[in-house]
Amino acid sequence: MACQFATSFAACKCLLITFTILLISVFPLIQSRHVTNFPVRELVGVGLPEEPLIGLRIDLVRTDSPLSPFSPANITSTDRLKRAIKRSHERLEKLQRSVDHVKAVEAPVYAGNGEFLMKMAIGTPSLSFSAVLDTGSDLTWTQCKPCTDCYRQPTPIFDPSQSSSYSKVPCTSSLCQALPMYSCTGSNCEYLYTYGDQSSTEGILAYESFTLSSQSLPHVAFGCGQDNEGGGFSQGGGLVGFGRGPLSFISQLGQSVGNKFSYCLVSVSDPPSKTSPLFIGKTASLNSKTVSSTPLVQSTSNPTFYYLSLEGISVGGQLLDIPDGTFDLQFDGSGGVIIDSGTTVTYLEQTAYDSVKEAVISSVSLPQVDGSNIGLDLCFDQQSASSTSNFPTITFHFEGADFNLPKENYIYSDGSGIACLAMLPSNGMSIFGNIQQQNYQILYDNGRNVLSFAPTVCDTL
Secondary structure, eight states: OOOSSSSSHHHHHHHHHHHHHHHHHHHHHHHHHHHHHHHHHHHSSSOOSSOOOOOOOEEETTTTTSSSSSSSSOOOOEEEEEEHHHHHHHHHHHHHHHHHHHHTTOOOBBOOOOSEEEEEETTTEEEEEEEEEEOOOOOOOBBSSSBOOOOOOOSSSSOHHHOOOOOEBBTTSHHHHHHEEEEEEEEEEEEEBBBBBBBBEEEEEEEEEEEEEEEEEEEEEEEEEEEEEESSSTTSSEEEEEESOOOOOHHHHHGGTEEEEEEEOTTSSSSSOEEEEEGGGGGGGOSOOOOEEEEEESSSSSSSOOOOOOOEEEETTOOOOOOTTOOBBTSSSOOEEEEOOSSSEEEEEEEHHHHHHHHHHHHHHEEEEEOOTTTTEEEEETOTTTTOOOOOOEEEEETEEEHHHHHHHEEEEOOSSSSESHHHHHEEEEEEEEEHHHEEEEETTTTTHHHHHHHHOOGGG
């Protein structure tokens, strides 16, 4: 019956095949057109400018910089390093706990601290505050009135009742459901976000306008924290999550900023008043002729973190004998190497650290001194008049890219003639810290899952 107008069964079959091929070729176009017709806010839950942003630049300050409203007064460069190393130890423990919680199938925990503050404003009219940039967590949050339990901060606490652009994220939203822990009271999405030292923030997930570098970013989901407990939050008036999860600030901006950001960290030995530039969107691109790139590795167990594939380490051009698999990311979420802006020193698995330490000692003809008062393991006395030494280049061999560390990127000198290796041993994960990243522009391209870097004099950008 279906082929009653065909002259033969073969002709009918030919027509049917032709129609099927045509349908298959057209269907993807129909699907593509259907998706691209959705406004951005319907796809990801945020209302962003329809045109791509030109690009943003924000100046980052170290948490102990005189420019930070949270910095203690009159501290020395050595004291700053001691404080940073102490925070790095705490951060490592938090990150390790986050892996342990995944393995134990418990509620996720996040890092929740960092080394750099960024200035931003929230609401309409806008209220300025400084927040910690954290590439190890996703949720952006600030303290909100009315407070059940809020810590002291030097800027006024945000009052959502005074902002005309504030609205609550409905419990049915995919952003609400992306939270690790949430509950619904009526249509409100209430969250609890925990960190590895028993710190936590609890409140309402809401939409608000944020202002960065005079650019207004409307309808960004954030945590309006009314109960914020723990000792790790006193660095800022909240956190800006720059992790890889859907809730993170950079993920919500998405295509409007090309899914990418970069930063260029000035040297820890530079005057503490110097700032480090953070670029978002078009301004994030690297203009150097010596750009290297390596894949960003995705972990299903810890999707927030920026994992890299580290294949080996050389000291002075000699590849170290580090056992195969030392830096491998395991199926249970343990192991692996993350690049992190919030950890000051680099942490290596014990066997790898021992190899690096031994190679540095062999290359440096200086007497060793005790560095435990600083918090570092291997230190040298550079004041020895009878000894001269050249510190070798250390190279991290990432997949497809070598990251060369001159002395300044792995040796900290405190001004008294003591020089210490800015690396420490760890167990369960490795972290590529921010001293090692200084004077490199680091580009996180989340759209392409690629990390690129280029040596740069950061204070000239």
